[in-house]
Amino acid sequence: MIGSLLDLIRRALRHPSGRTGGLLLAVLAVGALLGPLVLPHPADMPDVVAGATPPSAGHPFGTDQLNRDILSRIATGGRISLAVATLAMTLSLTLGCLVGLVAGYAGGWVDAILMRVVDAALAIPRLFVILLLLVVWERIPLAALIVVLGATGWFATSRLVRGEVLRLRHHGFVLAAQGLGAGPARTITRHLLPNAAGPLLVAATLGVGDVILLEAGLSFLGLGIQPPVPSWGGMVLDARPLIVTAPWTAIFPGAAIVATVLAVNLMGDALQAALDPRSA
Amino acid sequence: MSPAPLLEVTDLVKQFPGRGWRRARGTVHAVNGVSFALAPGETLGVVGESGSGKSTLGRLVVRLLEADAGGIRFAGVDLRALDRRGLRSLRRRMQMVFQDPYGSLNPRMRVGEIVREGLEIHRLGTGPERVTTVARLFEEVGLDPELVRTYPHQLSGGQRQRVGIARALAVDPGFLVCDEPVSALDVSVQAQVLNLLTKLQQTRALTYLFIAHDLAVVRQLAHRIAVMYFGRIVEIGPTDAIIGTPHHPYTRALLSAVPVPDPDRRTARIVLSGDPPRPTAPPPGCPFFSRCFHPKKDVRCTTELPLLRPVGASHAACHYAEVPVSVPPPPPPA
Amino acid sequence: MEKQARLLEIRGLTIRFPAGGKGRTDSTPVRGVDLHLNRGEVLALVGESGSGKSLTGLSLLGLVPHPGRLDPGSSIRLEGVELTALRGEALRQIRGRRIGMVFQDPLASLTPVLTIGTQLREALTAHRSLTRSEAHRRGEALLGEVGLPDPAAGYQAYPHELSGGMRQRALIALGLAGEPDLLIADEPTSALDVTVQAQILETLDRLRADRGMAVLLITHDLGVVAGRADRVAVMYAGQIVEQRDTRALFREPAHPYTRALLRAIPRLDRLGEGLVPIPGMVPSPGEWWTGCRFSPRCGEALPRCANEEPPAVALGDDHLSRCWLAAKSKT
Numbered sequence: 001m002i003g004s005l006l007d008l009i010r011r012a013l014r015h016p017s018g019r020t021g022g023l024l025l026a027v028l029a030v031g032a033l034l035g036p037l038v039l040p041h042p043a044d045m046p047d048v049v050a051g052a053t054p055p056s057a058g059h060p061f062g063t064d065q066l067n068r069d070i071l072s073r074i075a076t077g078g079r080i081s082l083a084v085a086t087l088a089m090t091l092s093l094t095l096g097c098l099v100g101l102v103a104g105y106a107g108g109w110v111d112a113i114l115m116r117v118v119d120a121a122l123a124i125p126r127l128f129v130i131l132l133l134l135v136v137w138e139r140i141p142l143a144a145l146i147v148v149l150g151a152t153g154w155f156a157t158s159r160l161v162r163g164e165v166l167r168l169r170h171h172g173f174v175l176a177a178q179g180l181g182a183g184p185a186r187t188i189t190r191h192l193l194p195n196a197a198g199p200l201l202v203a204a205t206l207g208v209g210d211v212i213l214l215e216a217g218l219s220f221l222g223l224g225i226q227p228p229v230p231s232w233g234g235m236v237l238d239a240r241p242l243i244v245t246a247p248w249t250a251i252f253p254g255a256a257i258v259a260t261v262l263a264v265n266l267m268g269d270a271l272q273a274a275l276d277p278r279s280a
Numbered sequence: 281m282s283p284a285p286l287l288e289v290t291d292l293v294k295q296f297p298g299r300g301w302r303r304a305r306g307t308v309h310a311v312n313g314v315s316f317a318l319a320p321g322e323t324l325g326v327v328g329e330s331g332s333g334k335s336t337l338g339r340l341v342v343r344l345l346e347a348d349a350g351g352i353r354f355a356g357v358d359l360r361a362l363d364r365r366g367l368r369s370l371r372r373r374m375q376m377v378f379q380d381p382y383g384s385l386n387p388r389m390r391v392g393e394i395v396r397e398g399l400e401i402h403r404l405g406t407g408p409e410r411v412t413t414v415a416r417l418f419e420e421v422g423l424d425p426e427l428v429r430t431y432p433h434q435l436s437g438g439q440r441q442r443v444g445i446a447r448a449l450a451v452d453p454g455f456l457v458c459d460e461p462v463s464a465l466d467v468s469v470q471a472q473v474l475n476l477l478t479k480l481q482q483t484r485a486l487t488y489l490f491i492a493h494d495l496a497v498v499r500q501l502a503h504r505i506a507v508m509y510f511g512r513i514v515e516i517g518p519t520d521a522i523i524g525t526p527h528h529p530y531t532r533a534l535l536s537a538v539p540v541p542d543p544d545r546r547t548a549r550i551v552l553s554g555d556p557p558r559p560t561a562p563p564p565g566c567p568f569f570s571r572c573f574h575p576k577k578d579v580r581c582t583t584e585l586p587l588l589r590p591v592g593a594s595h596a597a598c599h600y601a602e603v604p605v606s607v608p609p610p611p612p613p614a
Numbered sequence: 615m616e617k618q619a620r621l622l623e624i625r626g627l628t629i630r631f632p633a634g635g636k637g638r639t640d641s642t643p644v645r646g647v648d649l650h651l652n653r654g655e656v657l658a659l660v661g662e663s664g665s666g667k668s669l670t671g672l673s674l675l676g677l678v679p680h681p682g683r684l685d686p687g688s689s690i691r692l693e694g695v696e697l698t699a700l701r702g703e704a705l706r707q708i709r710g711r712r713i714g715m716v717f718q719d720p721l722a723s724l725t726p727v728l729t730i731g732t733q734l735r736e737a738l739t740a741h742r743s744l745t746r747s748e749a750h751r752r753g754e755a756l757l758g759e760v761g762l763p764d765p766a767a768g769y770q771a772y773p774h775e776l777s778g779g780m781r782q783r784a785l786i787a788l789g790l791a792g793e794p795d796l797l798i799a800d801e802p803t804s805a806l807d808v809t810v811q812a813q814i815l816e817t818l819d820r821l822r823a824d825r826g827m828a829v830l831l832i833t834h835d836l837g838v839v840a841g842r843a844d845r846v847a848v849m850y851a852g853q854i855v856e857q858r859d860t861r862a863l864f865r866e867p868a869h870p871y872t873r874a875l876l877r878a879i880p881r882l883d884r885l886g887e888g889l890v891p892i893p894g895m896v897p898s899p900g901e902w903w904t905g906c907r908f909s910p911r912c913g914e915a916l917p918r919c920a921n922e923e924p925p926a927v928a929l930g931d932d933h934l935s936r937c938w939l940a941a942k943s944k945t
Contacts, residue, residue, distance in 0.1 A: 171384075172378040172379075172380050172383040172384030172385075173384050173385050173386040173387075173394075175344055175376075175378070175384075176378060176384055176385075176444070177386075177397065178344060179342060179344055179371065179375060179376050180371065180375070180397060180401055180447075180451065181369075181371040181372070181398075181401045182397070182401055183368075186401065190386075190389070190397075191386055194386075194388040194389075195386070195387065195388055197388075329807035329808065329809060329810075330778070330807055436895045436896075438895060466662040466663050466834075466896060467662055467834060467836075467878065467879055468662060468874070468875065468878055468891070468892040468896070469891075469892075469895065470878070470879075470880070470891075471878040471879070471880070471889040471890065471891035471892070472891040472892075472893075474880065474889055474891075475888075475891055493807065493808065494808075494880070495882060496837075496879075496880040496881050497880045499880065500880050500889060523882065533809055534808065534809060535882065536812070537808045537809045537811065538808055538837065538882050539808075539811070539812075539835055539836075539837025539838045539840065539841065540837050540840060540841075540881060540882060540883050541836040541837045541839070541840045541864060541876065541879060541881060542840055542864060542881075542883055543840045543841065543860050543861045543864050544861065545840070545841060549812060549816075549841075551812050551813055551816050552809050552813065553813075555763065555777070
């Protein structure tokens with residue numbers, strides 16, 4: 001299964017959107033991982049007196065209102081944002097897969113009940129639920145935030161997985177496996193899941209973009225990730241009073257958000273195209 | 281004294297609920313009371329057109345589908361009564377080769393893994409032993425063992441079908457259900473696979489239930505042929521008898537309709553008129569009545585379902601099977 | 615005997631699909647095809663998958679799928695008119711009106727959301743102006759002609775409401791709607807049961823005789839060919855390898871592929887003969903080389919067959935064989 005996923009990624013990288021997205025993602029990921037280690041200025045040493053300074057040789061992205069290097073903050077913030085997004089997405093994926101596989105394979109009333117739950121959950125706006133939760137729970141720890149984001153995002157995935165399972169259940173190779181004596185566990189893990197993995201990967205990639213936007217929005221509203229932990233949304237929030245006098249304090253974090261979501265969407269597009277068996 | 285049959289099917293029935301919103305749509309009797317026996321080492325060809333129930337029959341016999349009524353005895357064991365564990369161990373002895381060489385192999389598995397899976401499920405041999413077994417199987421079906429690491433989409437239709445056969449043989453079954461194994465293949469490749477199946481039957485003493493819609497194909501392998509129409513067997517007998525002296529009008533029509541690659545063909549074509557009954561509304565009498573051209577057909581045919589009875593060297597389900605049907609003389613050559 | 619009117623003349627037809635990326639070569643699934651058809655004649659184009667027979671049929675109507683193109687030297691003349699030069703309105707005039715087509719899979723070729731009648735009306739009014747009721751009348755008459763048991767009901771039905779055989783008949787009606795001189799039937803019965811196939815082929819025969827139409831019958835089934843075609847052209851890997859009148863082809867096939875094919879197919883009439891398979895596989899369009907494309911599988915190959923492409927050798931009365939053995943036998 002890993003082999004076929006790698007193969008899919010390889011094919012996606014052949015598309016121009018895949019290459020662009022992949023490159024962008026790679027830059028962002030490397031920047032987020034290594035940046036805080038190699039960049040000269042720390043992300044967090046407030047100097048109220050100095051204030052915001054425009055981009056210069058020493059500070060390529062300038063400094064914010066507390067004279068903290070914006071580039072470093074973006075790198076550190078990137079770590080947080082990307083980690084939150086990836087972890088939340090993984091949680092969503094796992095939950096969605098589990099429910100989808102069980103519903104699709106078992107069928108009958110199990111399927112019916114599970115899908116009605118999913119239907120009900122999909123009817124409630126995600127942002128609403130999250131906002132409600134975060135307003136009540138003001139100082140939410142990071143781990144809890146990830147769980148909240150992940151637990152509210154698995155519904156569509158479960159539908160997707162269920163659809164794939166239903167589609168594949170009657171294919172010859174599934175019947176053949178059962179004819180050989182394969183039980184449900186083997187059928188699901190070796191035959192159904194790997195063939196559903198393609199669309200799953202696409203959904204997952206696009207889902208990461210969703211979570212990043214969601215998290216940035218929450219931070220911008222003052223919920224979600226709290227200072228002093230840097231986050232891109234939080235940086236934009238802090239930049240609000242300075243937007244006219246020191247626009248770079250808002251532009252760079254904003255650009256980082258855009259770049260990440262763009263990269264992720266491009267990658268998702270390319271994966272989608274690569275899934276189509278007619279592409280090279 | 282003939283050997284005990286390997287497979288005995290009695291009055292097998294399988295229904296599918298009708299499609300559509302209302303129950304009033306009716307159920308489809310895909311298999312409607314089928315009985316036959318298979319001796320070890322024999323090939324029984326099952327022919328029929330779409331809707332005849334032949335594919336459903338194949339799946340019922342290996343319990344990939346659950347029958348609604350009737351009995352299946354495999355090597356003396358009541359197949360329908362087996363629990364999951366018993367069924368699992370019995371599965372080793374009966375395998376299926378599927379029609380579609382594209383859909384019947386998991387596109388995400390290498391073909392070597394596909395063939396090996398049966399060995400893994402039944403815990404046959406150690407790791408290295410399995411590798412050798414797979415290589416031997418590849419050679420046996422005429423595939424280069426180097427292909428073990430390829431994916432199905434890299435192989436041709438004929439090669440994929442061979443992989444399917446190797447997969448079925450991996451657990452060393454004595455009985456194989458071949459469901460249209462060559463229908464999706466090119467003509468020049470069909471012969472390769474058919475010859476392979478013939479060879480395997482001899483080298484491994486296999487018993488085949490060979491399902492196909494093409495009588496010419498079935499004839500190559502089958503010792504006996506069963507002709508299905510509308511969920512029932514309408515004629516069954518030795519191959520030569522079925523092909524040479526068919527008794528049921530449908531068998532005649534079927535034989536006549538098979539295109540023969542000979543422009544000077546002498547026998548006349550019987551072209552059926554009329555439509556088969558709707559699958560959800562089986563008539564009380566003979567299901568072939570609406571298209572039957574037998575001169576003796578009458579009211580009895582619409583009220584009384586004909587059962588299989590001995591006629592000549594075969595068994596035919598027709599009230600008037602003994603009455604010879606005079607086929608119109610062939611048209612004079614142009 | 616009067617010389618029959620030449621209806622269709624194809625010379626040097628080559629269809630090219632440009633290579634995808636760098637380092638790949640173009641593929642030519644159809645190469646150097648020469649065919650001709652007289653009025654009222656049935657020519658069968660026989661081949662397996664990858665032979666290029668369907669593409670050849672499509673090219674007559676300018677329906678080769680993108681990015682395929684006809685090579686400059688290709689010529690398709692319909693009673694003198696060069697079809698490859700036609701575009702737009704002129705091409706539209708040919709489609710349906712002079713050349714009709716019956717496609718392979720009726721379920722895929724009929725629009726599922728329109729009734730048969732609507733689709734038939736569309737075809738009928740494409741080439742002549744008819745009032746709606748006139749079109750309805752003609753449409754029903756056509757459905758009756760193709761053997762639909764209840765034409766009125768069939769006219770109002772949606773494709774999925776009809777059986778496979780009836781759908782195929784509806785498709786034939788669509789092909790005939792423009793009253794074409796030439797009907798291309800691409801595997802018209804492959805998706806059907808054998809008994810229904812026999813019915814459909816009878817119908818096609820009758821229609822052809824009634825209308826004096828020529829038929830290009832594209833199929834992989836030699837049995838279908840034997841009873842129904844006047845002449846046969848056998849295709850392999852994009853080229854015509856043998857062309858002859860039907861009876862003679864079956865009695866004395868000249869090309870090794872034709873011979874091998876006849877030995878390899880299971881048949882009902884010859885008792886006690888084993889099948890002789892053709893070893894190897896059909897090469898895919900990207901894999902072709904400059905020798906005879908059948909040579910790796912040919913039991914009678916000469917050394918030169920692998921490297922030099924054999925010419926189409928005229929072996930007598932309207933008989934062509936693309937083979938070095940044929941060339942040898944002439945000298």
